[in-house]
Amino acid sequence: MKSDQRPRVPPDPPTGGFTARRHETVRIHCRLACEDVARPAVLPFKVAEAADRSRELVERIGELSEAPEAVESRRGRWPLRPQDTVRRIGRLATGVLQRRPARGARDRWGDGMTHLPAPHPGLADGPVYLDYNATTPVDPRVAAAMLPHLTRFFGNPSSGHPYGARPRTALAQARAQVAALIGARPEGIVFTASGSEADLLALRGAVLACGNRRPHLVTQATEHPAVLASCRALERLHGARVTVLPVDGEGLVDPGALSDALGPDTVLVSVMAANNETGALQPIPELAARTHAHGALFHCDAAQAAGRIPLDVIGLGVDLLTVVGHKMYAPKGIAALWVRDGVRLEPVVYGGGQERGLRSGTENTALAVALGAAAQLAADELSDGAPSRIRALRDELHAHLADALPGRVHLNGPDLRRLPNTLNVGIDGTRGHEVLRAAPGIAAATGSACHSGTHTPSPVLTAMGQDPDRALGALRLTLGRWSTAQDVATAARVLVRAVPAVAGSRR
Numbered sequence: 001m002k003s004d005q006r007p008r009v010p011p012d013p014p015t016g017g018f019t020a021r022r023h024e025t026v027r028i029h030c031r032l033a034c035e036d037v038a039r040p041a042v043l044p045f046k047v048a049e050a051a052d053r054s055r056e057l058v059e060r061i062g063e064l065s066e067a068p069e070a071v072e073s074r075r076g077r078w079p080l081r082p083q084d085t086v087r088r089i090g091r092l093a094t095g096v097l098q099r100r101p102a103r104g105a106r107d108r109w110g111d112g113m114t115h116l117p118a119p120h121p122g123l124a125d126g127p128v129y130l131d132y133n134a135t136t137p138v139d140p141r142v143a144a145a146m147l148p149h150l151t152r153f154f155g156n157p158s159s160g161h162p163y164g165a166r167p168r169t170a171l172a173q174a175r176a177q178v179a180a181l182i183g184a185r186p187e188g189i190v191f192t193a194s195g196s197e198a199d200l201l202a203l204r205g206a207v208l209a210c211g212n213r214r215p216h217l218v219t220q221a222t223e224h225p226a227v228l229a230s231c232r233a234l235e236r237l238h239g240a241r242v243t244v245l246p247v248d249g250e251g252l253v254d255p256g257a258l259s260d261a262l263g264p265d266t267v268l269v270s271v272m273a274a275n276n277e278t279g280a281l282q283p284i285p286e287l288a289a290r291t292h293a294h295g296a297l298f299h300c301d302a303a304q305a306a307g308r309i310p311l312d313v314i315g316l317g318v319d320l321l322t323v324v325g326h327k328m329y330a331p332k333g334i335a336a337l338w339v340r341d342g343v344r345l346e347p348v349v350y351g352g353g354q355e356r357g358l359r360s361g362t363e364n365t366a367l368a369v370a371l372g373a374a375a376q377l378a379a380d381e382l383s384d385g386a387p388s389r390i391r392a393l394r395d396e397l398h399a400h401l402a403d404a405l406p407g408r409v410h411l412n413g414p415d416l417r418r419l420p421n422t423l424n425v426g427i428d429g430t431r432g433h434e435v436l437r438a439a440p441g442i443a444a445a446t447g448s449a450c451h452s453g454t455h456t457p458s459p460v461l462t463a464m465g466q467d468p469d470r471a472l473g474a475l476r477l478t479l480g481r482w483s484t485a486q487d488v489a490t491a492a493r494v495l496v497r498a499v500p501a502v503a504g505s506r507r
């Protein structure tokens with residue numbers, strides 16, 4: 001072999017993870033499966049075009065390559081692992097390549113890639129953010145995806161002229177991305193302006209479309225107010241009858257109790273996938289199966305679950321499912337209801353017939369694009385092991401607190417059947433809001449409400465049978481995409497320091 005034909009010996013991967021400059025062409029080294037012979041090949045692409053060309057790129061690599069081996073930029077060459085197949089290269093192509101690693105970011109996987117996103121500008125100077133169940137910061141990649149639809153592509157997606165074309169395609173792509181996150185077909189996705197609106201469309205839509213004079217709804221005690229208040233409104237305004245199922249000490253519904261509650265007039269059962277305060281995961285497939293056996297529809301509010309755990313509407317067996325943008329790194333004001341083919345609903349907004357006639361009004365393309373981009377990032381992250389990373393951090397935080405305050409830290413909600421990011425604990429002798437007041441270094445929640453200086457305990461925890469005193473002790477600590485081991489160490493230190501001061505003042 002002539003020396004100039006010899007493969008270049010690449011430099012050692014620089015520390016800090018894989019990066020490339022925006023105007024650089026990077027190369028994916030792989031083996032092409034061609035007539036049963038695996039030939040080495042190099043597939044180049046421009047980072048600047050990666051976002052637009054990602055689909056094409058992924059398809060091309062998918063068609064051709066058997067085993068991607070390495071990815072190379074001007075800074076060096078990084079090995080890919082055997083499991084780094086098409087999906088992962090797509091992930092690289094759609095954003096990771098454009099990021100610089102955080103200064104000092106560690107290569108947790110030992111593969112030279114930066115799995116953590118760059119620090120979020122919104123979190124840079126504030127307290128440690130542990131309130132991801134309240135809302136999530138908008139991912140800069142999501143903001144970048146939606147921006148052209150605020151600046152350049154202003155057309156109405158329904159317009160027949162060229163200005164409508166790009167918004168129309170973007171809307172279709174966003175629908176497909178959201179659908180892919182939950183294992184659904186794009187036609188089933190109805191964009192709404194909030195999770196509350198998606199829940200209303202499901203509940204009111206099913207009740208008004210059923211034609212019963214006295215429709216019966218079943219829900220459960222720890223649902224979000226978006227569901228519980230909609231049920232009350234349907235009782236008040238539309239003659240519906242509502243059964244609210246109790247939960248056990250961990251916040252879980254007994255499927256047997258659901259079967260007992262179902263009757264001939266039952267139109268719809270609505271049970272959330274994951275609770276916003278405790279992270280409790282309800283047994284949705286079993287509840288949905290029992291509901292269908294009675295011929296009723298099943299709605300699942302997956303606001304907290306979507307993007308945090310894998311969800312599949314077919315596996316769950318649901319008819320309607322709510323997904324919320326601001327819980328998964330998209331902006332507030334965008335959500336979606338998935339509606340199974342064949343389910344009849346009364347529209348929530350009447351007018352020009354957009355969103356299959358269920359939610360009229362000119363579509364907000366930019367926000368739909370944001371939800372689509374967020375869904376794609378979430379899907380990639382789920383397949384890249386994010387839930388295990390978050391769970392490990394959460395459990396580290398729990399262990400720190402339990403070690404420092406032996407016998408005084410009690411978990412609220414299930415230990416195992418729980419969202420990987422959620423830790424709801426009570427600390428003996430303290431009240432949650434007092435601990436948080438004494439711990440300004442963290443931003444977290446309690447679940448209790450404060451009216452004119454009086455704190456009322458969380459309805460979720462009281463529904464789980466906790467007495468008001470214990471429920472007022474709750475701290476909800478929820479982690480997310482930008483949570484780090486450093487955050488966990490800081491939060492544990494700050495909380496443990498806050499407890500004696502608070503407990504002392506309560507004696």
Ligand SMILES: Cc1ncc(COP(=O)(O)O)c(C=O)c1O
Pocket residue numbers: 133134193194195196197199224226272274275276301303304324326333335
């Ligand atoms: C479980 C659940 N459902 C519904 C909602 C309502 O979503 P939105 O704030 O978009 O109306 C939330 C938000 O906190 C939630 O946690």
